[in-house]
Amino acid sequence: MTDLTSAPADDRSLRILSTGDLAGIDISLADVVETVEGAYRTLHAGQSDNPRKLTVKPADGHSVAYAMLGRDGSRDVVAIKTSYKHGLDKGRDEQHYYTSLTVYDDVTGLPVAMMDCSRIGSLRTPAVSALLARECAVPGARSALVIGTGTQGRLALPFLLTTLPDLDRLMLSGTHPEGIAAVREQLRSYFPDRAVEVVTDLRAAAGDADIIVATAGGHTPAAVEADWLKPGALSVLVGHGLAPSTLHRADRVIATSEAQMNVTGTDMADADGKLPAVDAEFPPVLAGVTTGRGSATERIFAYNSGLVVTDIALGHRFAQLALAQGLGTEVALWR
Numbered sequence: 001m002t003d004l005t006s007a008p009a010d011d012r013s014l015r016i017l018s019t020g021d022l023a024g025i026d027i028s029l030a031d032v033v034e035t036v037e038g039a040y041r042t043l044h045a046g047q048s049d050n051p052r053k054l055t056v057k058p059a060d061g062h063s064v065a066y067a068m069l070g071r072d073g074s075r076d077v078v079a080i081k082t083s084y085k086h087g088l089d090k091g092r093d094e095q096h097y098y099t100s101l102t103v104y105d106d107v108t109g110l111p112v113a114m115m116d117c118s119r120i121g122s123l124r125t126p127a128v129s130a131l132l133a134r135e136c137a138v139p140g141a142r143s144a145l146v147i148g149t150g151t152q153g154r155l156a157l158p159f160l161l162t163t164l165p166d167l168d169r170l171m172l173s174g175t176h177p178e179g180i181a182a183v184r185e186q187l188r189s190y191f192p193d194r195a196v197e198v199v200t201d202l203r204a205a206a207g208d209a210d211i212i213v214a215t216a217g218g219h220t221p222a223a224v225e226a227d228w229l230k231p232g233a234l235s236v237l238v239g240h241g242l243a244p245s246t247l248h249r250a251d252r253v254i255a256t257s258e259a260q261m262n263v264t265g266t267d268m269a270d271a272d273g274k275l276p277a278v279d280a281e282f283p284p285v286l287a288g289v290t291t292g293r294g295s296a297t298e299r300i301f302a303y304n305s306g307l308v309v310t311d312i313a314l315g316h317r318f319a320q321l322a323l324a325q326g327l328g329t330e331v332a333l334w335r
Helices: 019-023 029-044 118-136 156-163 177-190 202-208 258-264 282-286 308-324
Strands: 014-017 054-056 063-072 077-086 096-105 111-116 143-147 169-173 211-214 234-237 252-255 300-303 329-331
Touching: 014 308, 019 111, 019 118, 019 308, 029 118, 029 156, 029 282, 029 308, 063 308, 077 308, 096 118, 096 308, 111 118, 111 308, 118 156, 118 211, 118 234, 118 282, 118 300, 118 308, 143 156, 143 202, 156 169, 156 177, 156 211, 169 177, 169 202, 252 258, 252 282
Parallel strands: 014 111, 143 169, 143 211, 211 234, 234 300, 252 300
Antiparallel strands: 014 329, 054 063, 063 077, 077 096, 096 111
16 A cells, blocks of 8 residues: 555544545546546455445435445555435435545554545546446447436546547536536536537437436436437446336446445336346456447446445545645544
């Protein structure tokens, strides 16, 4: 593990990295992609541990909480991520969301940092979608459609252009003016010479897209159907925006984790409450052991559920950058 010279000096203190601390850290999209890809490769090599997430949700569905523990074998760190969202039965402005990551050095046995995990998640997830697109999109893919303008939708296009720079038609389906403006601003900040086309006919846009990344919230009316897709289309599900038919009628199904898909993807189940078997998980695809795409005409469905090892790797990278800059507050938590 890279030496964190500004890390806590004893086992009774903990460096806290706030939202503001992490917001000011400059990190390139390529750095994020490389870090996330490294985490997948280390997991496939059997050097990391990524147990299934724990979930609790009340019967009325107004909130959901997750706990995820993992170990990154290349960085020799252990971490736990917690995530809690309240107000799932309300509009976006009334919801509360908190997520944190606590990282420990598994060589020294000392804590590295506890940090807000929201920026890490906002970067990690679109980076994974971009890697899925790089490995599973039809060769020569030129068009991409993003559904949704929330946190995950706003960086989807910049990350896609990072792994697939030859994309020349960028489409966006969204209903919130401020979200659309944010997507445009993010794209302009990373790729000032590129523009996004806001589409109103979702069926036509989906039929033109080589890659669809669905990131919308649970209240979206958007639901792309399987028969809208062109031959060779890749559909990546992050949030909502794809109908279950895109999964059940896909020629090939890829998942970052089949176990997590079976836990968090129940809204895509068929009338009998079942999900189809996954043809391949993404870590071996990324490692070149398993085929991502078999032919240019296959319609592929990819399920992007975050693996905690990617949060750990990216969180540790942020901790490295933050501690090198002297950011954060040291708290004598265990005194």
